[in-house]
Amino acid sequence: MTFAVIKTGGKQYQVSEGDTLLVEKLAPEAGEKKLVFNEVLLVDNGSKTVVGLPTVAKASVEAERVADERGKKIIVIKYKPKVRYRVKNGHRQLHTRIKITKINSDF
Numbered sequence: 001m002t003f004a005v006i007k008t009g010g011k012q013y014q015v016s017e018g019d020t021l022l023v024e025k026l027a028p029e030a031g032e033k034k035l036v037f038n039e040v041l042l043v044d045n046g047s048k049t050v051v052g053l054p055t056v057a058k059a060s061v062e063a064e065r066v067a068d069e070r071g072k073k074i075i076v077i078k079y080k081p082k083v084r085y086r087v088k089n090g091h092r093q094l095h096t097r098i099k100i101t102k103i104n105s106d107f
């Protein structure tokens with residue numbers, strides 16, 4: 001089983017072909033549904049493992065954009081006692097759901 005570790009949005013994800021995952025919002029490129037991740041940190045094909053320093057040369061992961069979504073609402077409350085200060089805010093993070101279609105590597 002081939003898998004890779006990619007870096008996007010300041011986080012690292014272990015992916016295989018056919019996986020669907022939720023990542024930080026990716027900017028759309030004029031209606032393009034195909035995405036290519038070039039920051040591949042590790043590639044494993046079952047018999048050989050290649051670890052990048054910091055990335056693996058000539059390796060990439062292809063994916064397709066499935067949907068743009070918003071995450072669960074997070075409530076932020078600020079409170080200071082004795083001064084009548086109360087602030088309540090909500091936040092929903094933007095995410096992109098992607099499906100991994102191919103892992104490219106030359107080794």
